[in-house]
Amino acid sequence: MSNEEIKQQVSAIFPNVTYDESGEFLNIVTTPEEFRALMETLRNSTEFSFDYLFCLTCIDWKTHLMMVYHLLSKKHRHNIVVKAKITDCNTPSINTICDIWQTANFHEREVYDLFGVKFINHPDMRRILLDEEWIGYPLRKNYTDENMISI
Amino acid sequence: MSLLGAPEITEEGEFVINIGPQHPSTHGVLHLKVWLDGETIKKVQPHLGYIHRSIEKMSESLSYRNFIYATSRMDYISAHINNQACALAVEKGLQIEAPPRAQVIRVLLAELTRLSSHQLWWGCMGLDLGAVTPFFYAFRERELILAIMEETCGARLTQNFNVPGGIMYDIHPNFQSRVKDVMKQIKSKYQEYDDLLTGNVIFQQRTMGVGYLSPEDAISYGCTGPTARGSGVSCDIRKWFPYDGYEKLEFKEILETGGDCYARYLVRMAEMKQSVSIIEQLIDNIPDGDFQAKTKMVLKLPKGEFYQRVETARGELGVFIVSDGAASPYRIKYRSPNFSNLSALSTMAVGTKIGDLVAIMSTIDLIIPDVDR
Numbered sequence: 001m002s003n004e005e006i007k008q009q010v011s012a013i014f015p016n017v018t019y020d021e022s023g024e025f026l027n028i029v030t031t032p033e034e035f036r037a038l039m040e041t042l043r044n045s046t047e048f049s050f051d052y053l054f055c056l057t058c059i060d061w062k063t064h065l066m067m068v069y070h071l072l073s074k075k076h077r078h079n080i081v082v083k084a085k086i087t088d089c090n091t092p093s094i095n096t097i098c099d100i101w102q103t104a105n106f107h108e109r110e111v112y113d114l115f116g117v118k119f120i121n122h123p124d125m126r127r128i129l130l131d132e133e134w135i136g137y138p139l140r141k142n143y144t145d146e147n148m149i150s151i
Numbered sequence: 152m153s154l155l156g157a158p159e160i161t162e163e164g165e166f167v168i169n170i171g172p173q174h175p176s177t178h179g180v181l182h183l184k185v186w187l188d189g190e191t192i193k194k195v196q197p198h199l200g201y202i203h204r205s206i207e208k209m210s211e212s213l214s215y216r217n218f219i220y221a222t223s224r225m226d227y228i229s230a231h232i233n234n235q236a237c238a239l240a241v242e243k244g245l246q247i248e249a250p251p252r253a254q255v256i257r258v259l260l261a262e263l264t265r266l267s268s269h270q271l272w273w274g275c276m277g278l279d280l281g282a283v284t285p286f287f288y289a290f291r292e293r294e295l296i297l298a299i300m301e302e303t304c305g306a307r308l309t310q311n312f313n314v315p316g317g318i319m320y321d322i323h324p325n326f327q328s329r330v331k332d333v334m335k336q337i338k339s340k341y342q343e344y345d346d347l348l349t350g351n352v353i354f355q356q357r358t359m360g361v362g363y364l365s366p367e368d369a370i371s372y373g374c375t376g377p378t379a380r381g382s383g384v385s386c387d388i389r390k391w392f393p394y395d396g397y398e399k400l401e402f403k404e405i406l407e408t409g410g411d412c413y414a415r416y417l418v419r420m421a422e423m424k425q426s427v428s429i430i431e432q433l434i435d436n437i438p439d440g441d442f443q444a445k446t447k448m449v450l451k452l453p454k455g456e457f458y459q460r461v462e463t464a465r466g467e468l469g470v471f472i473v474s475d476g477a478a479s480p481y482r483i484k485y486r487s488p489n490f491s492n493l494s495a496l497s498t499m500a501v502g503t504k505i506g507d508l509v510a511i512m513s514t515i516d517l518i519i520p521d522v523d524r
Contacts, residue, residue, distance in 0.1 A: 024458060
């Protein structure tokens with residue numbers, strides 16, 4: 001399916017999403033409220049069938065956090081990027097998708113560990129790389145550590 | 152959780168034991184918490200992060216020329232391919248392409264890396280299952296490849312040979328003749344490899360039907376590389392999204408449908424032959440010309456997001472660069488193949504015996520620094 005067709009079909013169900021085509025992939029920007037329903041549609045609808053989540057990460061833009069999901073359909077061979085903008089930087093949270101794509105389980109734990117985004121309904125919301133007692137979220141731009149040296 | 156001392160027993164009578172973080176078969180510092188009913192595995196929970204070095208955080212303060220070298224320390228067995236991914240990602244941002252000579256040399260070294268990586272895996276796989284001899288045989292041939300690497304790149308493991316726009320130096324004058332010699336030797340050893348392990352009855356009994364991964368689970372868990380191809384899932388980035396001229400080469404994507412340890416084993420064994428075939432296609436056809444495109448001293452990527460994926464020896468490595476126009480990346484994410492492959496370990500291991508866990512871990516080909524980053 002071409003980017004135009006994906007845009008048309010997504011807009012028919014989710015009229016509020018916005019698009020960004022400046023990069024390599026078509027970016028669909030959504031809100032945390034609508035996000036879960038959008039992801040379910042992208043996975044389960046036969047026209048989209050995005051069955052492979054190949055990258056899941058977060059970007060700290062200081063004013064907001066941007067969740068980034070890279071999706072690929074093994075059947076149709078099309079890629080898209082779904083982004084969800086979280087404006088609450090103090091207690092960020094978003095719905096989990098680890099029941100839709102199992103790989104999200106570890107990746108969401110990593111984002112929680114390094115960015116502090118809580119994933120609602122995640123079965124095992126613990127830190128994954130750092131120690132349980134670690135204070136702060138290292139990949140946030142406002143993270144400071146007295147032991148940190150600049151190189 | 153009791154790390155030392157008496158093992159924990161749950162209310163259901165399940166026995167909880169810890170494997171690792173210091174255990175030879177985990178190939179690094181991986182800690183697995185295993186729930187057992189008798190000898191049968193009920194649940195596996197990996198605990199990661201023992202060698203987390205925050206490479207992503209470090210990269211945010213390094214320049215676009217320097218951050219590449221940090222990635223050699225991720226998957227140190229296929230460091231060259233990691234570097235290649237980063238160099239390609241920066242090239243994508245700068246909208247330049249490496250000259251044909253550099254591309255061919257990159258591919259040659261990448262396939263040599265894949266071969267040496269698979270040889271290391273083959274030796275260790277034997278060792279994990281109690282066969283000591285394959286280890287020596289594998290290292291005998293791997294040493295020849297590492298000697299070539301040392302001569303051309305100056306290092307055996309962390310080659311750091313890729314730069315944005317090409318490669319750092321031209322190849323050593325001996326490179327072509329030595330590679331041809333080594334390929335001849337390696338081809339003569341296939342039969343020996345098969346005699347030692349592939350056809351070995353004990354080996355087959357320990358791997359056939361063990362650690363089944365269904366194709367649906369493989370895709371859902373984001374498994375890539377030989378781990379997924381052993382389940383019949385096509386995922387070779389060299390075929391799906393070719394880079395550095397792979398589209399011009401003739402090679403097959405190896406698929407096995409068994410989904411068990413033996414299938415994953417066969418995929419890697421056949422991939423070695425494909426790598427040799429790629430090297431033979433290219434070694435006499437290295438084009439003349441520059442080995443590096445002209446780039447500015449300080450690289451600045453335009454604002455935007457750039458994603459580059461390559462096929463390392465273990466699967467799909469993705470480099471996601473977010474640039475705000477400055478001389479160092481705003482954010483970098485490494486989508487490492489091992490991190491996703493490891494998450495499927497629990498699915499593969501549940502229902503098997505405790506001894507099979509070692510065989511399963513072996514066929515995922517875990518490199519822990521790549522998991523922890």
